[in-house]
Amino acid sequence: MNPTFSEDHLDILKETSNLAMGQAGAHLAEALETFIELSIPDIKIVESSEIIETLAELTASMGEVISVVRQGFDDLLTGEALMVFSEEALRTVSDLLDDDEEFSPAKERELLLDISNIITGACLMSLGSNLKGSINVSRPSVFCQRMPSQDVFGSIFAKENIGWKQILIIKISFNLEQKDFKSDLFMFLSEESLATLHDTLDKLLEQY
């Protein structure tokens, strides 16, 4: 049976995710030499049957066409991270970097991998360290480039692909002020990680 997360558990997880977001935001701001708008992390625990609907709601502001990069993670917590970008996000990045190279699908792919690696890597490493452990992050792979969002989540979370009944989702948004760039990092924690996370949060709560 999966553990029950209290308001205090979710509060501390949100604050821990907030620290991770700050770390990733600073890395991204440095890489792009621009100010990154950060949001408040959103945390949800959903049944696997609700995941596609939930993701459609959570990515509603992204528009109908998105690009997605996947990265797995393990050690203290295991799961899957998805970095979702709005349609023109990477063109905006390319313009910001003032790159001489012409913007092309290949260039976009390279930027997708680079930006995802910066954000996901920084977030998960910080999350692990703030939870007093460590998280290994795999290499990023592009799941799709400019695809209709309704098709994307259906294929990632097809019934046969999900072994988990419950999924904990952490969503962190990174946007650029007054620019056409929206990106959301989704971290999906495996069902097996929920007990570990619960115990780890309990220990942090005992501190004060």
Next chain:
Amino acid sequence: MSKTILIADDSRFSRKAIIHECSSFLPDLDYTEASNGSEALDHLRQKSFDFVLLDLNMPDMDGFQLLKELRKENIDANVVVLSANFQEEAVSRVKEDGALDFIKKPPRAAEIEEVLKRNNLI
């Protein structure tokens, strides 16, 4: 002599951590908590505090908006920002908007004490 402090942070855990860290060098801490910028503004309209420890990312009214509102309403407050958003631009923006200093989260007693002393707040 006890210091009056307003702690504005949406995380209950974070507020507890800040109180715990500050108590180590300010034993007579007289603190008030606010879970967003609007609540903090209400407190600051009613009374003054020796200093305010302000988070940036909060619902309803965030730390950036609160600083602007304080300026608009001419409310004089000694604000030190304590946030995970430590982009250089964020630090310079809050200072432009009247914050005295910036501390990177997670809160550490020694760093908070040093910053408060540097700004003659303790």
